[in-house]
Amino acid sequence: MKRFLFPTLLLLAAVACAPKTGAPAEVPIRTYNAPKATGAITIDGILDEADWQNAPLSDAFADIRGVDFEPKPIKQTNMKMLWDEENLYIAGIIEEDNVTASLTEHDAIIYHDNDWEVFIDPDQDCRFYFEIELNALNTVMDLLMDRPYRDGGKFYLPWDLRGLKTAVHVDGTLNDPSDTDKGWTVEMAIPIASLCVEFQTPQELLDKDWKIGFSRVEWLKESGPEENWVWNPTGLVDMHQPERWGVLHFVK
Secondary structure, three states, X not given: OOOOOOHHHHOOOOOXXXXXXXXXXXXXXXEEEEOEOOOOOOOOOOOOOHHHHHOOOOOOOEEOOOOOOOOOOOOOEEEEEEEOOOEEEEEEEEEOOOOOOOOOOOOOXXXXXXXXXXXXXXXXXXXOEEEEEEOOOOOEEEEEEOOOHHHOOOEEOOOOOOOOEEEEEEEOOOOOOOOOOOEEEEEEEEEHHHHOOOOOOHHHXXXXXXXXXXXXXXXXXXXXXXXXXXXXXXXXXXXXXXXXXXXXXXXX
């Protein structure tokens, strides 16, 4: 596959995928063993396929600053993953008593709403990694990072993840505070070929583990600050620490 050719990436200097001096103490890195899907997965936000039922449920999300950080998240968040030769499938299970969303424009700054976020670095080098965010209206923001912000990284928002499929199912009523909801579920199909930006092939990516991060932004108060609940804490209020994301292992 061809490398994306735009000025920011052409000027990229090599950077090591390692924490900077003064970074917080190392946090344990979680690993998710993703089973291979045995049947078709319909992206509708409803996890009723047998493959989803059999996929392991992740550990509950913790505060981004650490699993022991207080106060702990007051709402449950989990994820599941599956894969086949074409796609990585992701499910987010988000407990929420009042499901809300307002943003409807593609590539809007989605974390201004309560949102679901995925960060993917397929070759674990902290370069050319991907961020996908969506809200309960299924509005998507997707971008490509050349490197972390700490290393002078810049994002490329015009990049779109070709072939991405997403769906949201709300268990309750959207934008209605008069009742109590149970939550919302995200379902995603991410084409592996669309993540090949450095001359890899999909099979080469599937032959190795990936770094992957998940974050939920929750506005408990309208004026903030927002909560950041994540699968693998980074130790800082900053998801752009790829070396501190979890590990995705493809079970063959």
